[in-house]
Amino acid sequence: MTRNTIRFIRRGKVVEVTAFPPSRTLLDYLRLDEKSRGTKEGCNEGDCGACTVVLGRLRGGRVFYEPVNACIQLLGQIDGTELISVEDLAAGGSLHPVQQALVDHHGSQCGFCTPGIAMSLFALYHHGEAATRQDIVDQLAGNLCRCTGYRPIIDAAQQVCDGKASDRWSKESDAVRTRLAALQDDTDIVIGDADSFFAAPASGDSVAAMAARHPDATILAGATDVALWITKQMRILPKIIHLGRVAALHRLENHPDRLSLGAAVTYAEAEAALSAIDPDIAELLRRLGSKQVRVSGTIGGNIANGSPIGDMPPILIALGASLTLRYDAAWRMLPLEDFFVAYGKQDRQPGELVWRIDVPKLQANEAFRCYKISKRFDQDISAVMGAFKIAVENNCIANARIAFGGMAATPKRALATERALVGLKLTEPDSWSGAIAALGTDYQPIGDMRASADYRRAVAHGLLQKALSEIAGELTERTRVLGQRERQVVA
Structure with a gap:
């Protein structure tokens, strides 16, 4: 069964919208269609926050209110939510x-x-x-x-x-919960025709079959990247298949030895589980985008789009993560590091979906470090992102997995450096120089507006030295700017 409308709660009432362009943004709906112009258009790329609205979502019987950037949220994504904008806050002549x-x-x-x-x-x-x-x-x-x-x-x-x-939302929480529950269904959404549509299938089989039938469609998860194709590159996306309503793709399973993350799990949903692997990951996630971005952006989407400067892929590669992909009824698995083929190219055929990410947890003898280097501390794109997993036995490096972002056309392992590290003693830092120099074999970075090639090389060398020094027992307040959570761990 299908329906040709999206439904959401607006000012206590159910709103149904149909016949909108697939790439219609929520911001344009508010400002141009609804004429609610309190929500501002600033950067139009999810950076400034002037367009922030709040979506109420029902999870586990509770309503969660989360901020999103309306400029990079597509209208079709808000099905089944409560939409709140700044015009709604004041009531009866009194400010919120x-x-x-x-x-x-x-x-x-x-x-x-x-x-x-x-x-x-x-x-x-x-x-x-x-x-x-x-x-x-x-x-x-x-x-x-x-x-x-x-x-x-x-x-x-x-x-x-x-x-x-x-406020009235807290006082009417039972009514809001009931309204949102009434909007949840297992009906596929298809708005448009065979040549131009916004689709939001409700089951895994439906979304896999639709993606196979329409291999030219744009696969949409959180839209934190895809929406910029619309707002900045002015691309026309006639066919969009949204993954947000597929429960299997939102599944997060916390096993003793690994995390299994559905491809549509957002950074906000995965934050606690990923942070528990290591405090460095917790600090990285605190700096990955903004609250608005982490609420919408998905780990699977970050991987599928293959950015060479994405923050999470180097971490996942260093941890040894693997991917499960699905094409209609066919499944396959591969190491994450093998998914990235070249700049803008991944090992994924048209219509094939990134389905699940399996992330191994650290073993007792493994230490982990990751570092994000950017011009701005908060909400900035990395110039260099480095992740290091070192297995230690008797003060010697028994094994190493190292991955960098921003150093090549894809997120990439430092295989030569890893081999050079094996057997070195953490108690003899003078012996590390040859392995650190091997980074020059693994990477030939380019220069761009974020950093020069020489800067990237120097930073990569410094980060490996830093990781080894910290793992050797020299973690102090002097070596890094610590976030609140990390300070608690160190203390």
């Missing part, structure tokens, strides 16, 4: 507590960024726990403000985000 706090603390000047900031804080207001200053800073990392300055905005958040939400 978040809005009032921003007024009281002088948290707005020009006001262009303020709607997005208010919506990000609205999501934090409904988080269910009192927010620390670090929680607030992390929440606002995807909201840029060049007029007000962040101190009064943070002050406002500290006043109001106390874990005790009291």
Whole structure:
């Protein structure tokens, strides 16, 4: 069975939308169709946060309110959610507590960024726990403000985000939950015709069969990358198949020896499980995009699009992750490192889907380090991303897996360097130089707007030296800028 409409909750009522272009963004729907222009268009690439809205989603019988960038969220993706924009916050002539706090603390000047900031804080207001200053800073990392300055905005958040939400959403939570539950079904969505459509199949078999029938279709997961093809490259995407409604692709299984992640598992959904593997991964995820990006962006999408500067693939390669792919009813598995063939090319035939990522956990004798080098600390693209897994026996390196992003046309292992490390003693740092120099055999980086080739080479050498030094027992506050969670681990 299929339906030709998407359905979502808007201001307490069910809205049904049909006959929209496949690549219609949520921002354009709000501003052009609905005429709700409080949500602003800024960068149009998910960076500035001016377009932030909140989606309410039902998970495990509870409603979660999450911020998303409306400029890189396609309209078809919001089926089954509650859509909240800045126009909805005030009621009966009274500002919402978040809005009032921003007024009281002088948290707005020009006001262009303020709607997005208010919506990000609205999501934090409904988080269910009192927010620390670090929680607030992390929440606002995807909201840029060049007029007000962040101190009064943070002050406002500290006043109001106390874990005790009291607004009409909290008071009507049972009704919201009932409305959202009524929208959930197992019916495939197909809006359009055979030549141009937005499809959101509801089952694994349906999505695999549709992708095989339409190998020219764009496969859409979180849209944090694909939407930029629309907003920045001005590409026409006549056929879009969305993976977001397939339960199997959202499955996260935490086994004793590995994590199994469905390809549509978002970074937000996987954050706790991935962070438990190692504190360095927790810190990397805190800096990967913004809250808005992590809520929408998927690990499978990051892999399938094959960016050479994606932050997660080097980590997964170093850990020894493998992929399961599906083409209609046919399945195959391969090591993640073999999936990346060349720049912009992956080992995936048209219509074949990345289905699952299996991530081994660390063994007792294995140490892990990863480092993200970028011009900006928060929400920036890496110039160099390095990940290192070192197995140690009797103070000697028994095995090594090293992967870098930003050093080649794909995320790539340092095979020559790995071989050179085996047998070296961590207690003899003077013996490491030859293995570190072997990085020159593994990588011939290019220079671009983010970093020169010489800089990348120097950084890669330094990161390997740093990883070995830390694993040898020299982890101190001097060696890195530590996030809050990592400080707790070190302490």
